[in-house]
Amino acid sequence: MSDILTVNNVNFSYDDQPVLKDISLSVREGDFLGMIGPNGSGKTTLLKIMLGLQTPDSGTVELFGEPARSFEDGARLGYVSQQSTESDATMPVTVREVVAMGRYAHAGLRRLSERDRDIIDRSLTKVGIADLKNRRISRLSGGQRQRAYIARALASEADLLALDEPTVGVDANSVEKFYQLLDELNTDGITIILIEHDIGLLTEHATSIACLDGELYAHAETSKFLKTDALERAFSSARVLSANAPAGGN
Numbered sequence: 598m599s600d601i602l603t604v605n606n607v608n609f610s611y612d613d614q615p616v617l618k619d620i621s622l623s624v625r626e627g628d629f630l631g632m633i634g635p636n637g638s639g640k641t642t643l644l645k646i647m648l649g650l651q652t653p654d655s656g657t658v659e660l661f662g663e664p665a666r667s668f669e670d671g672a673r674l675g676y677v678s679q680q681s682t683e684s685d686a687t688m689p690v691t692v693r694e695v696v697a698m699g700r701y702a703h704a705g706l707r708r709l710s711e712r713d714r715d716i717i718d719r720s721l722t723k724v725g726i727a728d729l730k731n732r733r734i735s736r737l738s739g740g741q742r743q744r745a746y747i748a749r750a751l752a753s754e755a756d757l758l759a760l761d762e763p764t765v766g767v768d769a770n771s772v773e774k775f776y777q778l779l780d781e782l783n784t785d786g787i788t789i790i791l792i793e794h795d796i797g798l799l800t801e802h803a804t805s806i807a808c809l810d811g812e813l814y815a816h817a818e819t820s821k822f823l824k825t826d827a828l829e830r831a832f833s834s835a836r837v838l839s840a841n842a843p844a845g846g847n
């Protein structure tokens with residue numbers, strides 16, 4: 598399998614506050630990469646840089662062989678950001694309309710075709726919320742809403758799905774079902790990058806794990822990662838880049 602995303606020597610600061618230091622890693626087609634690290638360790642920032650949504654101070658990122666910042670085929674990417682930051686969560690649109698937005702990445706301004714509508718319906722069914730399609734997105738639970746955003750990515754026929762702590766506030770039973778869905782999508786060939794604080798879930802589902810706290814402590818296949826001391830170092834040591842970094846915040 599070839600690399601679809603490469604990060605080379607990336608550094609990033611917010612104002613004068615260093616957040617990422619000399620990060621290099623690659624993601625191969627078909628990977629299920631889990632990213633873990635303490636609060637405020639730079640995971641969300643790195644994910645945004647990987648997707649070309651934020652520009653590093655130095656270093657390069659290539660997405661599907663192109664510089665990530667100028668990558669234009671948004672339909673190939675599905676990004677499910679932290680729940681609170683989704684702006685359409687409060688808009689008066691139905692679940693089906695949100696999912697249809699993924700299809701407009703292909704259809705542009707033309708009317709949706711029979712095939713487009715079929716793909717939208719299949720995406721809703723795949724994530725298990727077909728029965729909620731006429732409900733307003735704002736009336737869904739957090740877990741249901743995350744599924745709607747994944748359906749939107751499926752409708753755009755994304756090759757890469759990036760999720761930032763998608764199951765925060767979701768009950769344990771639904772978390773397990775959610776991860777089963779991710780496993781299925783990964784088996785279907787979709788590459789997944791996911792930020793998750795639960796190492797147990799990553800051990801069970803991710804094919805590789807990256808641990809960071811400003812710098813990258815380790816990135817390896819899951820079984821090899823578990824033999825490293827990366828988690829211990831990242832979660833027990835003082836902050837590498839700044840002892841005063843505030844926790845959390847996005």
Ligand SMILES: Nc1ncnc2c1ncn2[C@@H]1O[C@H](COP(=O)(O)OP(=O)(O)OP(=O)(O)O)[C@@H](O)[C@H]1O
Binds near residue numbers: 612635636640845
């Ligand atoms: N827009 C911003 N402006 C200034 N500082 C920011 C901004 N966004 C994040 N930060 C800071 O950058 C650091 C890394 O934040 P980031 O959200 O990438 O970490 P994270 O590992 O995803 O955290 P969490 O696990 O808490 O979600 C934190 O110290 C955070 O306070």
